[in-house]
Amino acid sequence: MATSPSAEAPTAPGATAPRPFRVARRRRETKDTWTLELEPLQGDPLAAAPGQFTMLYAFGVGEVPISVSGDSTGPLVHTVRAVGAVTEAICRSKPGTVLGVRGPFGNPWPVGIDVGLDVVIVAGGIGLAPLRPVLYHVLARRDEYGGVALLYGTRTPADILYASELERWRGRFDLHVGVTVDSATAGWRGRVGVVPKLVAGASFDPASTIALVCGPELMMRFTARSLLERGVPADRIYVSLERNMRCGAGHCGHCQLGPTLICRDGPVYRYDEVAAFAEVPEL
Amino acid sequence: METIEAVLRDVPLFGGLTSEDLALLAGCASNVRFEEGERIFRDGEQADAFYVIRHGTVALETFVPARGPVTIETIESGEVLGWSWLFPPYRRHFDAVALTRVRATGFDGSCLRGKCEADPRLGYDLMSRFAQVLIERMRWMRIRLLDVYGYEPVG
Numbered sequence: 286m287a288t289s290p291s292a293e294a295p296t297a298p299g300a301t302a303p304r305p306f307r308v309a310r311r312r313r314e315t316k317d318t319w320t321l322e323l324e325p326l327q328g329d330p331l332a333a334a335p336g337q338f339t340m341l342y343a344f345g346v347g348e349v350p351i352s353v354s355g356d357s358t359g360p361l362v363h364t365v366r367a368v369g370a371v372t373e374a375i376c377r378s379k380p381g382t383v384l385g386v387r388g389p390f391g392n393p394w395p396v397g398i399d400v401g402l403d404v405v406i407v408a409g410g411i412g413l414a415p416l417r418p419v420l421y422h423v424l425a426r427r428d429e430y431g432g433v434a435l436l437y438g439t440r441t442p443a444d445i446l447y448a449s450e451l452e453r454w455r456g457r458f459d460l461h462v463g464v465t466v467d468s469a470t471a472g473w474r475g476r477v478g479v480v481p482k483l484v485a486g487a488s489f490d491p492a493s494t495i496a497l498v499c500g501p502e503l504m505m506r507f508t509a510r511s512l513l514e515r516g517v518p519a520d521r522i523y524v525s526l527e528r529n530m531r532c533g534a535g536h537c538g539h540c541q542l543g544p545t546l547i548c549r550d551g552p553v554y555r556y557d558e559v560a561a562f563a564e565v566p567e568l
Numbered sequence: 569m570e571t572i573e574a575v576l577r578d579v580p581l582f583g584g585l586t587s588e589d590l591a592l593l594a595g596c597a598s599n600v601r602f603e604e605g606e607r608i609f610r611d612g613e614q615a616d617a618f619y620v621i622r623h624g625t626v627a628l629e630t631f632v633p634a635r636g637p638v639t640i641e642t643i644e645s646g647e648v649l650g651w652s653w654l655f656p657p658y659r660r661h662f663d664a665v666a667l668t669r670v671r672a673t674g675f676d677g678s679c680l681r682g683k684c685e686a687d688p689r690l691g692y693d694l695m696s697r698f699a700q701v702l703i704e705r706m707r708w709m710r711i712r713l714l715d716v717y718g719y720e721p722v723g
């Protein structure tokens with residue numbers, strides 16, 4: 286059985302005071318999304334497990350939680366979508382810019398899972414960013430797993446993240462990659478339809494599958510339902526709840542979800558532990 | 569070479585049907601194949617058939633002025649393509665184009681309607697199965713209407 290990921294108390298160095306990191310590389314993914322590679326000005330590189338996030342500080346503008354999107358054995362990588370003042374400032378940061386980093390925080394994905402299980406990774410939109418490290422992890426130990434599927438949906442073809450990497454992964458014989466868009470533009474020859482439909486049609490053995498899901502909350506809810514209908518047990522479905530948070534350290538209560546604080550107990554939860562809270566708007 | 573009846577046995581839409589019913593259905597069915605880019609049916613045409621896709625992907629398209637053909641939905645192996653054959657006025661509402669080479673089982677709609685009328689029990693059973701397909705499609709469409717990525721904080 287897969288076990289629930291252990292909560293990691295946010296007491297790591299850098300938990301309270303931001304450490305300065307320099308933008309080493311910046312790559313544009315889509316019209317509003319950029320991937321940044323960050324290196325510390327001094328000291329050790331930041332070691333973060335797949336699913337963890339940092340509080341990323343654009344000096345003079347503000348601080349936001351951003352998931353790690355790179356390989357946990359490599360440099361700190363974040364993929365950021367510009368939606369407001371802080372994320373816009375981060376996306377504008379050219380190589381050489383210094384950003385503050387606190388963390389890592391949060392529960393990782395349960396990647397130390399049973400040998401032999403099928404792994405179904407379901408991502409929607411920017412939700413692929415926190416799941417990409419899982420894929421790196423699994424592909425580096427491919428023999429330890431059964432079938433591995435990445436099911437990814439976005440709004441339009443122009444919103445697809447990591448397009449060339451997806452293309453490469455699609456060419457592998459030991460990984461099933463399904464990509465779908467909600468709305469096609471002329472010339473798109475791929476799938477059109479929602480991610481939960483991909484789940485309904487994908488081939489995996491539900492009874493011995495672990496499913497990791499990240500995306501907008503509605504997408505996760507409908508995806509979880511499709512997984513449950515396929516017969517995946519609720520305690521083997523994991524979701525990452527990326528509701529807004531402020532302190533990142535379990536003090537302010539901004540990200541409360543039922544009895545839990547997402548920054549302290551999440552963002553990765555077992556679906557059966559949060560389904561009831563996640564569907565109630567006020568919680 | 570597998571008989572059509574044997575092929576139909578593995579189609580989820582027909583799961584649990586008796587051998588007699590499968591034989592009746594097989595009497596209205598044939599194996600068909602479409603090359604990549606081939607048009608399977610056209611918007612406005614008489615709808616005389618439906619297909620169960622065995623291999624490949626089909627795009628349901630519509631032509632949008634100044635944009636060209638736009639895919640509304642894709643249909644994959646194991647899924648049903650077309651239900652206008654079941655309801656008057658039996659007209660297609662979209663174009664269907666093979667995105668890849670497609671192998672499918674094609675059903676003659678009027679042959680099947682005739683059998684359903686002659687055997688209301690089979691007719692009711694098939695109608696329930698198609699209703700299930702329609703409900704499922706409607707569910708995916710409704711989720712799309714929610715435009716979940718539009719609600720996403722990050723876009």
Ligand SMILES: Cc1cc2nc3c(=O)[nH]c(=O)nc-3n(C[C@H](O)[C@H](O)[C@H](O)COP(=O)(O)OP(=O)(O)OC[C@H]3O[C@@H](n4cnc5c(N)ncnc54)[C@H](O)[C@@H]3O)c2cc1C
Pocket residue numbers: 338347349350351352353354364365366367368369370371372373411414415526527528529530552720721722
């Ligand atoms: C654990 C966690 C991990 C995250 N990982 C990533 C990531 O890898 N990449 C990425 O691009 N973003 C990620 N986010 C979301 C990111 O933190 C927000 O987009 C950011 O805080 C927005 O700040 P802003 O100042 O740019 O915009 P703001 O002006 O603060 O917000 C813009 C709009 O988005 C809404 N909003 C902002 N954040 C959220 C949220 N989390 N949930 C719901 N609504 C929100 C605001 O209400 C507002 O309408 C993550 C969030 C969490 C909690």
